[in-house]
Amino acid sequence: MDFDFSDDQKFLKTEARKFLDARCPVTVVRGVLDDPAKSYDEGLWKAVAEQGWLGAAIPEEFGGLGLGGIDLCGIAEELGRALAPIPFASTVYFAAEALMLAGSQAQKAKWLPKIAAGEVIGCFGMTERPGTLTDAQVQARVEGGKLTGVKIPVTDGDVADLAIVLARESGQVGLYLVDLSGEGVTRETLQTLDPTRGVAKLTFAGAAAERMGEAGEGLSLAEVVLNRAAVLLAFEQVGGADRALEMAKSYALERYAFGRQIGSYQAIKHKLADMYIKNELARSNAYYGAWALDDGAAELPVAAAAARVAACEAFWFAAKENIQTHGGMGFTWAVDCHLFYRRAQQLGLVAGGAKAWKERLVSQLERRNAA
Amino acid sequence: MDFNDTAEEAAYRKEVRGWLEANAPKSVVTSADPMEDAMDMKAARAWQRKKAKAGYACITWPKEWGGGGGASWQSVIFGQEEAKFPHPGNPFAIGLGMCVPTVMTAGNQADKERFVKPAVLGDEIWCQLFSEPSGGSDAAAARTRAVLNGDTWTINGQKVWTSGAHYSDFGLLLARTDPDVPKHKGLTMYWIDMKDPAVEVRPIHQMSGASNFNEVYFTDLKIKDSQRVGAVGEGWRVALVTLMNERLSVGGGGAGSSHARVLKLASDISTLAGPAAKDAGLREKIADWFVQAEGLKYTTFRTMTALSRGQTPGPESSIGKVVSATLMQDMANTALELEDQFGIISDPKMAPLAAAFQSSLMGAPGMRIAGGTDEILRNIIAERVLGLPQDVRLDKDVAFKDIPSGR
Numbered sequence: 042m043d044f045d046f047s048d049d050q051k052f053l054k055t056e057a058r059k060f061l062d063a064r065c066p067v068t069v070v071r072g073v074l075d076d077p078a079k080s081y082d083e084g085l086w087k088a089v090a091e092q093g094w095l096g097a098a099i100p101e102e103f104g105g106l107g108l109g110g111i112d113l114c115g116i117a118e119e120l121g122r123a124l125a126p127i128p129f130a131s132t133v134y135f136a137a138e139a140l141m142l143a144g145s146q147a148q149k150a151k152w153l154p155k156i157a158a159g160e161v162i163g164c165f166g167m168t169e170r171p172g173t174l175t176d177a178q179v180q181a182r183v184e185g186g187k188l189t190g191v192k193i194p195v196t197d198g199d200v201a202d203l204a205i206v207l208a209r210e211s212g213q214v215g216l217y218l219v220d221l222s223g224e225g226v227t228r229e230t231l232q233t234l235d236p237t238r239g240v241a242k243l244t245f246a247g248a249a250a251e252r253m254g255e256a257g258e259g260l261s262l263a264e265v266v267l268n269r270a271a272v273l274l275a276f277e278q279v280g281g282a283d284r285a286l287e288m289a290k291s292y293a294l295e296r297y298a299f300g301r302q303i304g305s306y307q308a309i310k311h312k313l314a315d316m317y318i319k320n321e322l323a324r325s326n327a328y329y330g331a332w333a334l335d336d337g338a339a340e341l342p343v344a345a346a347a348a349r350v351a352a353c354e355a356f357w358f359a360a361k362e363n364i365q366t367h368g369g370m371g372f373t374w375a376v377d378c379h380l381f382y383r384r385a386q387q388l389g390l391v392a393g394g395a396k397a398w399k400e401r402l403v404s405q406l407e408r409r410n411a412a
Numbered sequence: 413m414d415f416n417d418t419a420e421e422a423a424y425r426k427e428v429r430g431w432l433e434a435n436a437p438k439s440v441v442t443s444a445d446p447m448e449d450a451m452d453m454k455a456a457r458a459w460q461r462k463k464a465k466a467g468y469a470c471i472t473w474p475k476e477w478g479g480g481g482g483a484s485w486q487s488v489i490f491g492q493e494e495a496k497f498p499h500p501g502n503p504f505a506i507g508l509g510m511c512v513p514t515v516m517t518a519g520n521q522a523d524k525e526r527f528v529k530p531a532v533l534g535d536e537i538w539c540q541l542f543s544e545p546s547g548g549s550d551a552a553a554a555r556t557r558a559v560l561n562g563d564t565w566t567i568n569g570q571k572v573w574t575s576g577a578h579y580s581d582f583g584l585l586l587a588r589t590d591p592d593v594p595k596h597k598g599l600t601m602y603w604i605d606m607k608d609p610a611v612e613v614r615p616i617h618q619m620s621g622a623s624n625f626n627e628v629y630f631t632d633l634k635i636k637d638s639q640r641v642g643a644v645g646e647g648w649r650v651a652l653v654t655l656m657n658e659r660l661s662v663g664g665g666g667a668g669s670s671h672a673r674v675l676k677l678a679s680d681i682s683t684l685a686g687p688a689a690k691d692a693g694l695r696e697k698i699a700d701w702f703v704q705a706e707g708l709k710y711t712t713f714r715t716m717t718a719l720s721r722g723q724t725p726g727p728e729s730s731i732g733k734v735v736s737a738t739l740m741q742d743m744a745n746t747a748l749e750l751e752d753q754f755g756i757i758s759d760p761k762m763a764p765l766a767a768a769f770q771s772s773l774m775g776a777p778g779m780r781i782a783g784g785t786d787e788i789l790r791n792i793i794a795e796r797v798l799g800l801p802q803d804v805r806l807d808k809d810v811a812f813k814d815i816p817s818g819r
Contacts, residue, residue: 042414042415042416042417042418042421042485042713042716042717042720043413043414043415043418043717043720043721044413044414044415044710044713044714044716044717045413045714045717045718045721046413047413111413286798290798290799290800293800294799294800294801301801301804302800302801304794304800304801305800305801305802305803305804307787307790307791307803309800310790310791310794310795310800311787311790311791311794313794313798313800314789314790314791314793314794314797314798315790317731317793317797317798318731318734318735318793321707321711321728321731322703322704322707322708322711322731322735323707324728325706325707325708325709325710325711325713325714325728326703326706326707326710328413328710328713328714329706329710331413332413332414332415335413336413336414346699347702347703347706350699350700350703351703351707354700354703396696398699399695399696399699399700400692400695400696400699402699402702402703403675403695403698403699403702406671406672406675406698406702407675407689410672410675410676
């Protein structure tokens with residue numbers, strides 16, 4: 042039994058924390074929050090690229106470090122802790138993963154080295170209207186290699202160079218790669234709950250699009266990408282949830298009411314104990330997901346769904362109860378609680394919400410029980 | 413990460429499995445409840461002796477005390493393998509998990525030599541006499557009095573919630589020796605002979621119908637000063653050794669794959685909106701339960717990994733029971749709702765799944781209380797794991813006799 046990060050993986054994670062403590066203090070996050078013109082922190086993005094993190098899981102032949110999914114999980118947890126305001130998830134968990142899964146040799150050779158070097162930002166366009174991603178959601182059309190339609194919301198679509206989108210060709214849903222610097226692409230930056238992350242509406246009017254994988258495979262490929270992303274996002278959520286708990290704990294120790302520390306009241310103690318319980322359940326489920334990324338493909342659908350459901354619950358609970366623990370100050374712009382509350386929603390929705398993932402989980406369990 | 417055994421673990425597992433195949437009983441009379449009265453004591457003792465002789469009874473204890481001289485990970489592997497074979501109930505768990513380790517830590521040399529080996533061999537069974545009617549969560553509020561005259565102590569009072577008192581040979585007793593000092597300072601620990609006529613054991617009839625626990629009354633019980641475990645007035649410090657061991661042995665788990673049973677139940681039931689198994693509300697609940705049960709399972713794996721690497725496990729194992737007990741109660745209640753009017757039937761011959769959910773509904777309240785209530789466990793996480801302040805204790809610097817008791 043060896044159900045933990047290895048010493049090398051722990052080292053990488055510790056180094057990532059030190060790096061982000063120095064390069065991504067909360068002032069950097071607020072820099073993006075408070076400046077409507079800023080979609081992400083370019084300095085941090087460049088520094089992260091120099092660390093080699095963008096290519097951590099990209100094979101060496103395509104300019105990456107060729108590490109495993111588990112190594113990426115450790116980095117993800119630290120990025121989540123730091124609320125890093127950069128297009129890391131869109132580029133690495135979605136675009137790069139989709140390329141590695143379904144890209145042709147030529148597509149990989151063209152894009153992966155640029156992603157690893159930090160020269161290209163990627164994004165992943167799935168939905169077009171409110172509600173869970175289903176076959177019927179996909180109305181964007183491809184005819185003769187030209188894409189027409191709308192993808193909304195697309196995280197980091199406002200700054201991305203490359204989009205991978207679901208679209209329909211001859212009635213069948215496929216996965217398509219679009220170079221966003223080409224003709225026929227309009228972007229509209231959207232107002233969202235978490236301005237520390239950029240989101241856009243992408244409108245395509247005859248934009249050049251290359252298919253990835255086979256016709257009709259779009260949704261099944263997207264499902265694999267989502268499963269892998271769900272595990273990595275779960276680590277970001279666990280990182281954020283842990284830090285929200287730490288904030289709540291420090292405040293409970295320093296704030297006095299009725300002559301004593303508020304952390305000595307059971308109403309606060311039990312709330313924080315519940316945060317700890319949910320965070321540990323989420324961490325344990327995320328670890329299982331991490332294992333499945335590299336070694337347990339058959340278990341990945343169940344492991345990913347469980348990791349996502351537990352992580353959404355933990356971060357949401359920690360973020361909202363952190364505000365509650367801070368009382369009125371927690372509701373101010375000046376105190377950092379709302380940054381976690383915003384990010385909890387952003388991460389909780391970006392790969393599909395917990396409600397849909399619960400249904401996916403139970404369907405998988407039914408399939409497994411029947412087998 | 414790797415779920416597989418290391419070479420060393422695999423070799424040990426193989427050795428253990430070989431031994432179990434050759435030695436484990438072919439069949440046993442089992443009860444759903446491991447602490448059920450109907451437990452076959454003769455079979456339990458025989459199995460314990462066999463394990464002890466082979467060094468598998470107390471694997472991590474030194475060999476000179478009858479243990480196996482092994483590591484924690486070996487103990488975990490043996491437990492996993494033993495669970496795959498039919499084996500009798502374990503009436504020795506409280507003695508070997510809590511009482512005897514306390515004697516080994518705080519007792520005198522003569523007591524260690526007298527008690528440890530017979531306990532390992534299963535010849536003698538122990539119970540723990542801490543809780544009282546006036547102090548459940550607050551075990552240091554014990555009122556049972558011990559008064560010294562010459563070298564003899566006289567004990568009067570009552571204990572409650574004592575598992576296995578009716579079949580135990582010895583008990584570890586926490587008693588008040590000085591009511592004039594603050595409560596933690598006036599306690600002393602002893603061992604007593606449970607077969608003494610001055611000790612009366614009365615079973616508690618639980619709301620579930622079973623009787624796993626007892627009340628124990630002492631009426632002028634005379635014991636020698638040599639039966640004292642630790643110094644006079646040091647009883648609470650000694651009790652903490654016992655309680656620390658209790659938290660390790662009560663642990664979590666238990667929820668297992670029950671979500672699959674709810675799903676199975678739902679597949680046979682219809683609602684106004686169609687098949688229950690397709691009910692979105694139910695499916696969300698099943699997902700939540702699954703994630704909690706799996707989370708506990710993998711938390712145990714994390715603890716085992718730390719042991720296997722020779723490290724001290726983190727505090728994450730403290731979440732086990734607080735999650736699993738509520739999970740069991742929620743699942744049972746939802747299952748009964750699914751059964752609808754039929755849910756009230758608890759006859760195993762008629763109720764779905766042999767009334768498993770009816771039975772866990774009635775057992776769950778006890779699970780949420782035994783071995784630390786939900787509330788006490790949350791206090792422990794808050795104070796010991798997160799480092800929040802202790803509750804304000806109005807009884808801390810007051811003589812025990814002056815503490816308000818509400819009666």
